[in-house]
Amino acid sequence: MPRRRERVRAGRGRRGLWWVLVGAVLVAGGLGGIAVWQNTYALREEHVTLRHDGHRLEGVLARPPAGDGPFGLVVFVHGDGPVDATHDTFYRPLWESFARAGYASLSFSKPGVAGSEGDWLEQSMDDRAEETLAAVAWARKRPDVDGRRIGLWGASQAGWVLPKVAARDRGIRFVIAVSPAVNWLRQGRYNLLAELRRDGADRHQVEKAMRRRETTLRLLRRGASYEEYRAEVGDSADISPGRWRFITANHTSDAVADLRAMRGTPVLLALAGHDVNVDVAETEAVYREILPASTLRVAHYPDATHALVDHDTESSSLRLTATAVFAPRKLYAAGFLDRQTRFLRRLGAGEGAA
Template identity: 40%
Template structure:
């Protein structure tokens, strides 16, 4: 009994020591907001009252506005942005982000927005910062994720307040992105090429029938249920309307008119948006444009530019507990390779006056 007790105590001590070592080398602190000066910034657009937080890292350094991807995102995306935010702040880059309509302290419904509405909202956010003392002449840029690929390229045509754009994991064409996403999902489910082709064809026909017509939501819902799809597989009425609003989005014409330096990063293992299409499209349209622009596919990186070895899932709710725990312990180290260094160095360079 005494030996068992001593063994148990020894094991407990080893567990404690191991936990201390893990915590000592972890990046948990990356999920705590920096101690930089914080201000609540409120503005309105499209009948919505919107609220966000501005964290000032320096008096005259660059500023980035975070532009969300899809989903009901609050200003820090449920703390998921914080490792990136703290990295930016450490480099003297101030950060502003706001709750999407209907999320957190913002009113409205983000699913009622077109990509044009989102661009107008981003312009309103820029103007709100410009009205703040000390921000009248700061170099302010936009850093957007995923769905922001249809938002960021629209903004410079509507305001001179943006100085640069950073796009992480963006897409080009809404329908192409949908096909790519479905193909990756079906492939990971083990479907045959023939099954995948048939399902992609079915989805394309359904999209034309429901999103390019005057069909009602009830007609859509009844038809989908009659076809054997469960209630969980059928879009909600809000999501149906959102898809109809944005079904024909294609960023190419807006990309062609960009006068600003642009950094585009796509993960080579992206399961949501085709990285080769995104980077090659920007290169073909913008190559020879602004000398600071860069377009890069990052090896072994996910849609969010995390390490594909540990975090390659299509949706955050698919992450197993092991991936969630690893992310909390890894913080900014969850990003693949030199992604964060690339982003911060480029922003600093792009915010300086051109010779």
């Protein structure tokens, strides 16, 4: 009898374990299904290529889910870093919001990223503007694109590219600028001090960082080589030779002249309340001073970070990952996606800036 009871208990234990495993599989399958569903967008994506400056660029054209067009088009201009066409899928909620307004979206991976040829660190802001103009010209040849309704979307470093493109191509219908900087050197100083405050740096740490910054600026002004930079600054783990060349080529960037030249283009300026990268107060002041009030709309997102992600979400790696997997549209600050949809719809209705 004791052995029989042991066999009965063992059988029950195995059956219990079986149901636990079945339950785990069902839960995992259910969560997997939710993740797939939440990451499925009402879009038709087409892989496209562009030849520019001797290189092939790989990209994505995301059209609304139905119809032959011609559709209005939003051409994406990336911020800093090695960004691919989808920005690691981060752009898809934006593309979907534009599709709701009847617009397609076009985005190319940066040179040297995700199959695109070249090296983005070899580009100046003028180079990036010429690349964007080439993308616009390419799009105007497509029968499914309405060449009279092409505009730009760009974030952060794109603040030095968007105005150049809109100034050089007066056929650009609109600009959506997200967390754009105005002056490279002032932006760098603001970012440095904001990060030091965020990290709780003491007075000595701040002074040391500012001395290093002044040394770096002196080297940039005289066009110093990377080797000279390393010799004077010492620790250069955060700056590669390519990055130093990129900074050397672009550190004098300032958007003011190009903003003046693009006056009259409808602009939606999106600014975050927790931006440690860009001084949004300066950006707003400059845009309001230069651009006509009739064509400029400013949208504030007090609870957002530089990337227009909800601040509380970005502050928790667990919450950020869970949101990205199971509710990617909620990564962005409340109202951000809808505001852009309304902006484009009102442009289509002939109401100018939204």
